[in-house]
Amino acid sequence: MPLPRPAPGTGRWWVIGTIGISIGVALAVWLGLANSLGAVTFVDTDYKVIDDRSVQVGFDVHRSPDQAVTCTVEAQDTAHGVVGVLEVQVPPSAVRSVHQQVVVRTASRAVGGSVRDCRTS
Structure with missing residues (x-):
């Protein structure tokens, strides 16, 4: 047809x-x-609760080479409340992707940690 x-x-x-x-x-x-x-992106890779007052957070930052980045990393408790925040400076380098491991001090026991945001500095 x-x-x-x-x-x-x-x-x-x-x-x-x-x-x-x-x-x-x-x-x-x-x-x-x-x-x-040219946008800055990040990926949470892992976290580990060290003790009642700290959590270790791992993440990858993807940005243009030679670009400085500031990331905000936070730790959360069981009610998803923020119990710790850390500003991390990622210095410029020749590589596009950088892995970071940081320890966030907390006010009480955290059950998780993640990156809230990353921006150029």
């Missing part, structure tokens, strides 16, 4: 619509890539 043909005189609008949608998709892809290029 053949597909129905567009009504006479509407072919031009199909072409204009197709071109418009193609430009819109290309613009959306370009904006998405432009906004993510």
